[in-house]
Every structure is written in C-alpha cells, then in structure tokens.
Amino acid sequence: MRSGKDTLEATYLEMRQRALSLAADMDRLERAAGGLDLLNDDPGIAKLKKALAVVTDGKSGRAARVQMIFSDVTPPPSRSKRSESSRSS
Amino acid sequence: MKLIDPHIHCVSRTTDDYQFMARCGVVAVSEPAFWAGFDRSSASAFADYFRQLTDVEPKRAARYGIDHYCWLCINAKEAENVSLSREVIQLIPPLLDHPRVLGIGEIGLNKNTRNEITIFEEQVDLAARTNQLILIHTPHLEDKHKGTSIIVDILKNDRRISPGRVLIDHCEEHTIRLAKEAGFWCGLTIYPVTKVTPQRGVDILEAFGTEMICVNSASDWGDSHPAMLVDTALEFGRRGHSATEIEKVFYNNPCEFFGQSAKWKLKAENAS
Numbered sequence: 190m191r192s193g194k195d196t197l198e199a200t201y202l203e204m205r206q207r208a209l210s211l212a213a214d215m216d217r218l219e220r221a222a223g224g225l226d227l228l229n230d231d232p233g234i235a236k237l238k239k240a241l242a243v244v245t246d247g248k249s250g251r252a253a254r255v256q257m258i259f260s261d262v263t264p265p266p267s268r269s270k271r272s273e274s275s276r277s278s
Numbered sequence: 279m280k281l282i283d284p285h286i287h288c289v290s291r292t293t294d295d296y297q298f299m300a301r302c303g304v305v306a307v308s309e310p311a312f313w314a315g316f317d318r319s320s321a322s323a324f325a326d327y328f329r330q331l332t333d334v335e336p337k338r339a340a341r342y343g344i345d346h347y348c349w350l351c352i353n354a355k356e357a358e359n360v361s362l363s364r365e366v367i368q369l370i371p372p373l374l375d376h377p378r379v380l381g382i383g384e385i386g387l388n389k390n391t392r393n394e395i396t397i398f399e400e401q402v403d404l405a406a407r408t409n410q411l412i413l414i415h416t417p418h419l420e421d422k423h424k425g426t427s428i429i430v431d432i433l434k435n436d437r438r439i440s441p442g443r444v445l446i447d448h449c450e451e452h453t454i455r456l457a458k459e460a461g462f463w464c465g466l467t468i469y470p471v472t473k474v475t476p477q478r479g480v481d482i483l484e485a486f487g488t489e490m491i492c493v494n495s496a497s498d499w500g501d502s503h504p505a506m507l508v509d510t511a512l513e514f515g516r517r518g519h520s521a522t523e524i525e526k527v528f529y530n531n532p533c534e535f536f537g538q539s540a541k542w543k544l545k546a547e548n549a550s
Contacts, residue, residue: 260452
C-alpha cells in the first residue's frame with residue numbers, strides 16, 4: 190500500500206477539485222430563484238452540511254458515517270403471517 | 279489481464295460495449311434478470327426476456343469471445359406487483375437446467391415494502407428448494423442500509439440457505455460489514471455517481487480484504503459503463519497491489535463463486 194504522502198500527492202488535486210465543485214454548487218443554488226431559502230431550510234442540504242462536518246471531524250470511518258447520514262433509519266415494515274411461516278421452514 | 283464482469287446487463291448495452299470489453303480483456307460476464315427501466319405488462323414479456331437472457335445474449339457475447347451466463351427472477355421493483363410476480367416465478371423452474379443459467383437473481387428489495395419482502399422470500403424459497411445459487415440486489419441510496427439489513431436477516435433465518443452460495447451485491451461502505459460478517463459473498467458495483475467509484479471500491483478492498491468479494495460494473499440503461507470494472511482494476515494496480523492480487527479479485531473470485539455451479543466452465547488461475 191502507498192504511503193500517506195504518496196496517497197496525498199496522488200489525490201490532492203482531485204480532493205481540491207471536489208471541494209471547489211461543491212462550493213460552486215452551493216453558490217449556483219444561492220444565485221437561483223428561491224435558492225437561498227433552500228440553502229437554509231432544505232432537508233437534503235441539511236444532510237450535506239452534516240456530511241461536511243463529518244468529513245472534517247478528525248474521526249475515522251468517514252465514508253460509512255456519511256453514508257448513514259443519507260440512509261433511511263426507520264424500522265422495517267411489519268411482517269405478514271405468511272412471511273413469518275415461510276422463513277422458519 | 280483477464281477480467282470477468284460478474285454483473286452486467288448486456289441487453290441494455292451496445293455491440294460497441296462488447297467490443298470494448300473484449301479489448302480490455304473481459305472473457306466472461308454474468309447477467310442477472312433486472313428491471314429494464316419500465317414495468318412490463320404481462321408474464322409473457324418476462325418469458326421473452328428470459329429467452330433473450332438464455333439464448334440471445336450468449337450468442338451475441340460469443341461473437342466477441344465473451345462467455346455469457348445469466349440469472350433468472352422477478353426483480354425487486356416489479357415485485358411490488360405480487361400477482362404478476364407469482365406468474366413470473368412459475369416460468370423459472372423449467373429454465374433452471376438451461377446450461378447458461380447460474381441461479382436465481384438478482385432478487386432483493388427496492389423500496390423495502392411488504393410486497394417486495396413477500397416476493398423476495400418466495401424466490402429465496404424457490405432457490406432453496408432447487409438448490410440454486412442466489413444473487414442479491416440491495417436497494418439504492420437512502421434505502422440501501424435498511425434493505426440490506428432486512429435481506430441479511432431473512433437469509434440468516436432460513437436454515438436451508440448456505441451463505442457461501444449467496445452473493446449480496448451493490449455493497450457500500452456502510453453495508454458491506456452486514457453481509458461479510460454473516461459469511462456471504464459481497465459485490466461492489468462501480469458507478470460514476472450513484473454507487474461506488476473506482477477509488478472508493480479499492481478503498482473497500484483494502485479495508486475489508488479480497489476474500490469473497492467480486493467487483494462489477496452493473497452496466498445497464500442508466501449512467502454506467504463497462505470501463506468502471508477496468509478502471510477499478512487499474513486503480514488497484516496503481517496503488518501497488520500485485521498482478522496476482524488483481525487476478526484474484528477480478529478473475530479468480532468470480533470463478534470461485536460461480537464455479538459452485540457445474541455450468542460455469544472457467545477455472546481460477548493457479549488454483550490448487
């Protein structure tokens with residue numbers, strides 16, 4: 190596996206590009222009609238802000254934790270009697 | 279470099295894609311039955327689709343030197359229609375002896391509804407009764423973690439199912455542990471935007487190891503490309519992994535999983 194220094198050198202420009210791209214996305218949204226309200230209130234944007242906080246919080250497992258911010262965490266649907274019986278066969 | 283794309287929807291791809299894959303060293307593919315981008319109106323449409331998978335695509339692939347295998351099922355999205363699904367499931371058993379059919383797949387969940395779960399369980403039951411390999415589709419985006427949890431629970435609770443004969447596909451950073459710790463094979467799908475990128479795919483290989491993991495392009499009618507498989511193999515090599523390790527992930531592992539079916543003819547390289 191490559192060293193940290195080599196990994197950073199290999200990916201830094203892409204990381205910079207991704208940060209700039211997201212910044213420009215936010216600017217574009219802000220300039221659009223009604224965009225400023227969305228930046229403040231939209232649930233999807235709120236999740237993005239949480240995700241960005243995870244990226245820079247210094248703790249490991251960032252990708253998996255960001256994935257969970259964008260995941261449905263409600264309980265599964267209740268099961269039918271038929272389903273329960275077929276599972277135990 | 280010989281490669282296998284263990285999950286690709288050739289019915290949605292052009293002859294240029296076959297030619298591209300052949301040039302890149304892809305020697306075999308497996309094509310699960312899936313949602314074609316529209317809901318079909320009758321079971322007879324699926325009968326035609328299954329003929330396309332079992333007879334038409336193998337011939338088309340062979341023209342480019344690619345060995346084509348397939349899987350049959352009603353997919354998770356159209357499984358919301360329970361009566362249609364049951365008609366389609368009845369079409370499957372007579373086709374299971376076809377020399378190109380590796381098993382039941384890609385079955386799973388889409389929006390994690392009760393109907394989807396019912397049909398998923400009925401197809402798991404079919405696979406168990408007929409001793410078929412299983413290829414699992416896990417949901418997209420925000421539904422993935424919940425759906426993968428439900429699927430893993432159902433499979434673990436069915437004593438007839440051997441985890442080593444099931445591949446849980448479209449795993450990502452937050453779901454691969456669920457599948458791997460339960461002993462299932464895992465699939466990583468490399469997409470430009472909506473699943474795992476080549477870089478993240480290699481991150482997962484480095485974090486979780488290369489045992490019982492297959493990488494695929496799942497190229498279909500949407501934003502996807504067979505090049506994603508090759509790009510991931512190249513990224514794996516660029517990070518210093520050896521030709522032997524590349525061969526293991528991108529050729530030997532699919533051979534090992536699919537080779538549990540006597541119909542799969544390719545052999546792992548340097549296998550003892």
